[in-house]
Amino acid sequence: MASISSTAGSAVLRRDFFGSALESHRKNEVSLRRSVIRASKYSPKLPNRRLRVAVIGGGPAGGAAAETLAKGGVETVLIERKLDNCKPCGGAIPLCMVGEFGLPLDIIDRRVTKMKMISPSNVAVDIGRTLKPNEYIGMVRREVLDAYLRERAAESGAEVINGLFLQLDMPEGPNQQYKIHYSHYEGGALGGQRKTMEVDAVIGADGANSRVAKSIDAGDYEYAIAFQERVKIQDDKMVYYEERAEMYVGDDVSPDFYGWVFPKCDHVAVGTGTVTHKGQIKQFQAATRLRAKDKIEGGKIIRVEAHPIPEHPRPRRSSGRVALVGDAAGYVTKCSGEGIYFAAKSGRMCAEAIVEGSENGTRMIDESDLKKYLEKFDRMYWPTYKVLDILQKVFYRSNPAREAFVEMCADEYVQKMTFDSYLYKKVVPGNPWMISS
Numbered sequence: 001m002a003s004i005s006s007t008a009g010s011a012v013l014r015r016d017f018f019g020s021a022l023e024s025h026r027k028n029e030v031s032l033r034r035s036v037i038r039a040s041k042y043s044p045k046l047p048n049r050r051l052r053v054a055v056i057g058g059g060p061a062g063g064a065a066a067e068t069l070a071k072g073g074v075e076t077v078l079i080e081r082k083l084d085n086c087k088p089c090g091g092a093i094p095l096c097m098v099g100e101f102g103l104p105l106d107i108i109d110r111r112v113t114k115m116k117m118i119s120p121s122n123v124a125v126d127i128g129r130t131l132k133p134n135e136y137i138g139m140v141r142r143e144v145l146d147a148y149l150r151e152r153a154a155e156s157g158a159e160v161i162n163g164l165f166l167q168l169d170m171p172e173g174p175n176q177q178y179k180i181h182y183s184h185y186e187g188g189a190l191g192g193q194r195k196t197m198e199v200d201a202v203i204g205a206d207g208a209n210s211r212v213a214k215s216i217d218a219g220d221y222e223y224a225i226a227f228q229e230r231v232k233i234q235d236d237k238m239v240y241y242e243e244r245a246e247m248y249v250g251d252d253v254s255p256d257f258y259g260w261v262f263p264k265c266d267h268v269a270v271g272t273g274t275v276t277h278k279g280q281i282k283q284f285q286a287a288t289r290l291r292a293k294d295k296i297e298g299g300k301i302i303r304v305e306a307h308p309i310p311e312h313p314r315p316r317r318s319s320g321r322v323a324l325v326g327d328a329a330g331y332v333t334k335c336s337g338e339g340i341y342f343a344a345k346s347g348r349m350c351a352e353a354i355v356e357g358s359e360n361g362t363r364m365i366d367e368s369d370l371k372k373y374l375e376k377f378d379r380m381y382w383p384t385y386k387v388l389d390i391l392q393k394v395f396y397r398s399n400p401a402r403e404a405f406v407e408m409c410a411d412e413y414v415q416k417m418t419f420d421s422y423l424y425k426k427v428v429p430g431n432p433w434m435i436s437s
């Protein structure tokens, strides 16, 4: 990999970077083709009942999983501890998610067509210049998106329970059921009522602090801490953010990530994150606010929120008939910190593997069915994760590197590739380094 000593070498750097990313992509393709998963053709038929699956957590991963299971003929229970949960999140989603998940346009607060990347010395580059008239980055509030996906799961036949998952007891023998312990918040009862439920399989969609992951000894991951303030700014200032979002890079806003201002219906979300200097997160947040000062000055902070963001997948993502999806599994990309689409996608793919393996809920499944979901997910997205991992290591390591990065973003070729890869998550002509979905 070329070193970044000055911004003048960015064209050479670009060629070197794409070359090495493509090479590692090819190596991965070869190693993935070698792993073969056995089908669960010997699993028994279920007499007089359907396969019963519990989905723990009702974020994008859980909502998408529960909808797919219920539509596929599986008896589905979704347990969510807080039905009005406002997940701390920037809420940026790629265009392909709107189509793939049939999201109605009225749940999307803003359609961003102008994305400003701002360097440590405040050089601003508009990286949305190659977008076509119908293309945009969606901005959602998570309390709206998550509720919508859960409602759709319920309409498809899933039972949604307002409860806190506590513990998982393993089955006593092959094809026996798991026992779930949970607090049921029926009628708003304080502390809830302790209950148990027997299920054939479990999808852990309970986010970065997943209790399901702990139950199966899935192991830990490195994580970033992300901090965000929702700031209500005056209407005349909001006009600037109508179709615009901002990303700030620099040692001041984060040593290893970026600061952002993302627009919502009537406010902006201002935030930043870091893995390496978690204790200084409030200082980075203050610096992000300072950089955006002219545009958000006089605004009122209406909500302060923080949450971990996983840095890489857990060492183990399935065990027996239990599988992890979304943040519980660790599916957030480095560099961009994107996790909503991958959460919904992994939830859906895991559920599809269960529906297929159980022949629409009529057979027991086994571990090999869940491994199929993992194999498919890795094959589709591993290169995306790898490329963004490399990008972060190269460009977020010093202010000169960040200046070079922002300069590179001015290049229309780079913009087109970046946006096509982000918006559609697939190969486009002239883009050799993303895998097709």
Ligand SMILES: Cc1cc2nc3c(=O)[nH]c(=O)nc-3n(C[C@H](O)[C@H](O)[C@H](O)COP(=O)(O)OP(=O)(O)OC[C@H]3O[C@@H](n4cnc5c(N)ncnc54)[C@H](O)[C@@H]3O)c2cc1C
Residues within 6 Å of the ligand: 056, 057, 058, 059, 060, 061, 062, 079, 080, 081, 082, 085, 087, 088, 089, 090, 091, 092, 093, 163, 164, 165, 166, 205, 206, 207, 208, 210, 211, 226, 227, 228, 271, 306, 307, 308, 309, 325, 326, 327, 328, 331, 332, 337, 338, 339, 340, 341, 343
């Ligand atoms: C500040 C911040 C900004 C971000 N910005 C973006 C962005 O702009 N775009 C993007 O794509 N990604 C962003 N991310 C990442 C994104 O938020 C996550 O990747 C995404 O929320 C993962 O979805 P999920 O369904 O896997 O988990 P979550 O959204 O965390 O959902 C888990 C659900 O499980 C429930 N739950 C947890 N434990 C239990 C339990 N024991 N019992 C019952 N229910 C339980 C929770 O209440 C929650 O509803 C951001 C993250 C942070 C922290």
